[in-house]
Amino acid sequence: MNPSLVALAIISGIVAAGSVVGFFARFHHKMDLEQWTVGGRGFGLVLVWLLMAGEIFTTFTFLGASGWAYSKGGPVLYILGYSPLIYVVSFFILPLIWEVGRKYHLQTQADFFQVRYGSTYLGAFVALVGVVSLVPYVQIQVTGLGLIVEIASFGAIHRTPAIIVGFALVAGFVFMSGVRGVAWVSVIKDLLLLLTAVFIGFAVPHVYFGGIGRMFATFAQTNPGHLTMPGATKNLGHAWYVTTVLLISFGFYMWPQYFAASFTARSGRILRRNAVIMPLYAITMPLMFCVGFSALLIMPGLSNGDLSLLTLVRKTFPAWFLGIVGGAGALTAMVPAAIQLLTGATLYSKNLFRPILAPGMTDQQVAKLAKIMVLVLTSGAVILAIYSSLSLVSLWLMGSAGVAQLFPGVVLGLFSRRATTSGVFAGIAAGISIVVFLMLTGRDPYFGLNAGFIALCINFVVTGVVSALTPVRVAGFEETLPTLPPSQSGSAVSLT
Amino acid sequence: MKRPSLGAILLGLVPFVANCFSVALWDRVYPTVLSLPFNFFWLISWLLLTPLCMWGAYRLEEPRALDTRSEEGGTD
Numbered sequence: 001m002n003p004s005l006v007a008l009a010i011i012s013g014i015v016a017a018g019s020v021v022g023f024f025a026r027f028h029h030k031m032d033l034e035q036w037t038v039g040g041r042g043f044g045l046v047l048v049w050l051l052m053a054g055e056i057f058t059t060f061t062f063l064g065a066s067g068w069a070y071s072k073g074g075p076v077l078y079i080l081g082y083s084p085l086i087y088v089v090s091f092f093i094l095p096l097i098w099e100v101g102r103k104y105h106l107q108t109q110a111d112f113f114q115v116r117y118g119s120t121y122l123g124a125f126v127a128l129v130g131v132v133s134l135v136p137y138v139q140i141q142v143t144g145l146g147l148i149v150e151i152a153s154f155g156a157i158h159r160t161p162a163i164i165v166g167f168a169l170v171a172g173f174v175f176m177s178g179v180r181g182v183a184w185v186s187v188i189k190d191l192l193l194l195l196t197a198v199f200i201g202f203a204v205p206h207v208y209f210g211g212i213g214r215m216f217a218t219f220a221q222t223n224p225g226h227l228t229m230p231g232a233t234k235n236l237g238h239a240w241y242v243t244t245v246l247l248i249s250f251g252f253y254m255w256p257q258y259f260a261a262s263f264t265a266r267s268g269r270i271l272r273r274n275a276v277i278m279p280l281y282a283i284t285m286p287l288m289f290c291v292g293f294s295a296l297l298i299m300p301g302l303s304n305g306d307l308s309l310l311t312l313v314r315k316t317f318p319a320w321f322l323g324i325v326g327g328a329g330a331l332t333a334m335v336p337a338a339i340q341l342l343t344g345a346t347l348y349s350k351n352l353f354r355p356i357l358a359p360g361m362t363d364q365q366v367a368k369l370a371k372i373m374v375l376v377l378t379s380g381a382v383i384l385a386i387y388s389s390l391s392l393v394s395l396w397l398m399g400s401a402g403v404a405q406l407f408p409g410v411v412l413g414l415f416s417r418r419a420t421t422s423g424v425f426a427g428i429a430a431g432i433s434i435v436v437f438l439m440l441t442g443r444d445p446y447f448g449l450n451a452g453f454i455a456l457c458i459n460f461v462v463t464g465v466v467s468a469l470t471p472v473r474v475a476g477f478e479e480t481l482p483t484l485p486p487s488q489s490g491s492a493v494s495l496t
Numbered sequence: 497m498k499r500p501s502l503g504a505i506l507l508g509l510v511p512f513v514a515n516c517f518s519v520a521l522w523d524r525v526y527p528t529v530l531s532l533p534f535n536f537f538w539l540i541s542w543l544l545l546t547p548l549c550m551w552g553a554y555r556l557e558e559p560r561a562l563d564t565r566s567e568e569g570g571t572d
Contacts, residue, residue: 074523074535077523077535077536077539080536080539080540080543081515081516081519081539082515083543084511084515084542084543084546084547085511085512085515085516085546087546087550088508088511088512088546088549088550091508091550091553091554091557092500092504092505092508095561096497099497100497211531212531212532213530213531213532214531216528216531216532216533216536217528217531220525220526220528220533224525227525227533227535227536228523228524228525228533228535229519229523238519238520238523241516241519241523242516242517242519245515245516246516249512249516268561269558269561272554272557272558272561273554275550276547276550276551276553276554277547279543279544279546279547279550280543280544280547282543283540283543286536286539286540289536414497415497415499476497477497478497
C-alpha cells in the first residue's frame with residue numbers, strides 16, 4: 001500500500017477520534033458562562049496541572065523547538081532556560097490574580113484591567129493587544145498542521161492546500177467541541193504526544209549514532225560551534241539570550257489564555273503547588289532538541305528547519321508510525337489553537353466590541369459575533385501562514401513580545417498603589433509601538449538585545465513617569481471596587 | 497496586595513541567576529557531563545533544582561497566605 005495513504009489515513013483516524021471525544025464530552029454539561037470560561041473555579045491540582053501543561057506543550061515545542069535546534073543551534077537553549085522561570089514568576093503572581101478573580105468575578109484578562117484601573121477603555125485596549133498577539137500564535141498551529149499534512153502526503157499535497165486543510169480542521173474542531181470537549185481531548189493528546197516525543201527523542205539518536213551521548217560526541221567533533229550560542233546565527237548571542245529569557249519569563253502568563261487559566265483553580269494554594277512542580281514537565285524539551293541536532297547531522301540542508309522532525313521520522317520509521325506522530329502533532333496543534341481562538345473571540349466580543357461599540361447587543365448577538373470572530377481570526381492566521389516564511393519560533397517570539405507589554409500593568413496593579421490608568425495606558429501603547437516598529441523594520445534583535453525586552457523596559461519607564469504625573473483614581477484591589485456581575489451575559493460566548 | 501516575603505523572593509531569584517544571568521559561565525560544550533554538553537547538562541539540572549527552590553518558597557509563603565485568609569475571614 002502507498003505509504004502516504006497509510007500515514008494520512010492514520011492521521012485522519014486520530015484527528016477524527018479526538019474530534020468525536022470532544023463532541024461527546026460537551027453533552028454531559030450544561031454550562032453558564034462561569035462554568036464555560038473558568039470551569040466553575042473548582043479545578044484541583046491534577047486538573048489544573050493537566051490544563052496548564054497541555055496548553056503549554058504546543059506545536060511550537062514539538063516542531064518549533066526541534067526546528068530551531070536544527071537551523072539555529074545553541075540559541076534554542078533559551079527555551080530550556082525560560083521553561084522553569086515562567087513558573088517562578090507564576091508562583092508570585094497567579095495566586096494573587098486568582099484571589100482578585102474570585103473576589104470580583106473576573107473571567108478574562110481584560111476584566112482584570114477594567115476592574116483594577118476602573119476603565120472599560122483600558123480593558124478594551126488590553127483585549128485588543130491580546131487578540132492581535134494571539135493571531136501569530138494561531139498561525140503557528142495552522143502552519144504546523146500544514147507541515148504535518150505536507151510531509152505525511154510525501155509532498156503530494158502542497159503547502160497552501162495543506163494549510164487550508166489545517167484551517168478547516170481547527171475551525172471544525174472549535175465548533176464541534178467547545179471548551180469542555182477541548183479539555184478532554186487535551187488529556188488524550190498529552191499522553192499521545194509525551195509517548196511519541198520520548199520515543200522519538202531516544203530512538204532517533206540511538207538508530208543513527210548508538211545513543212544521545214554518541215550523537216553529541218559526533219556533533220562536538222564535527223560542528224562544536226553549533227552547540228553553543230550564537231550557534232548558526234550571527235546575532236543571537238548571550239545578550240540576546242538573557243533579554244529573551246527575561247522577556248518570556250515575565251510575559252508568559254500575560255498570554256490571555258494562560259492568565260485566565262489561573263481562574264479555574266479551586267484555591268491559590270493549588271496554583272502555588274502547581275508552580276513548584278511544573279518545571280518537571282519541561283523535561284521532554286531537551287529530547288526535541290536532540291531530534292533537531294540528529295537531523296542536522298543526518299540530513300543537512302533542509303530549507304525549513306521546522307520540517308526536520310517530521311522528515312527525519314519519515315526517513316527512519318515505517319509509514320504507520322509517521323501517521324501516529326502526525327496524528328499526535330495534529331491534535332497538539334488543534335487543542336491549543338481551539339483554546340487560543342475561543343479566548344480571542346471571547347475577549348473581542350465581551351471586552352472590546354460590546355462595551356465600546358454596541359452596549360445594547362443581546363447575549364445571542366454577542367454569541368453569534370464570537371462565532372464569526374473564530375472564523376475571522378483563523379482566516380487571518382491562514383493568510384499570514386500562506387504568505388509568511390517566518391519560523392515557528394520567530395512567530396512565537398513576536399506574539400510573546402506583544403503580550404509581555406501587559407506585564408507592568410498586572411504587576412503594578414497587584415503591588416503598587418501609585419500606578420494610574422493613564423500611566424498603564426501610555427506604557428502599553430509605548431511598548432506595543434516599539435515592538436511593532438522594531439520588528440517590522442527588521443531590528444530584532446536590536447544591538448544584540450531582544451526587541452520585546454527593550455520595549456518592556458521603556459514601557460515600565462513610561463508607566464512610571466505618566467503615573468507620577470497623573471492622579472490616582474483607583475489605589476488597588478484592597479479598595480472596594482465595583483464587582484462584575486456574577487454571570488454577566490449568560491450565553492455570551494457559549495459557542496456550542 | 498500583600499507582597500511576598502524577602503526569603504521567598506531570594507529563593508525565586510536563585511533559578512534566575514542560574515538559568516539566565518550566568519549564561520556566559522556555563523554556555524560551553526566541555527566538560528561534558530553524563531555525555532551531555534555542559535550547557536545542556538546545566539539547564540536540565542535546573543529543571544530539577546528549580547522545584548526544590550520553589551518548594552522552599554512555598555514553605556515560607558503558605559503560612560503567610562493562610563494568615564491573610566483567616567484575617568479576611570475566608571474559609572478556604
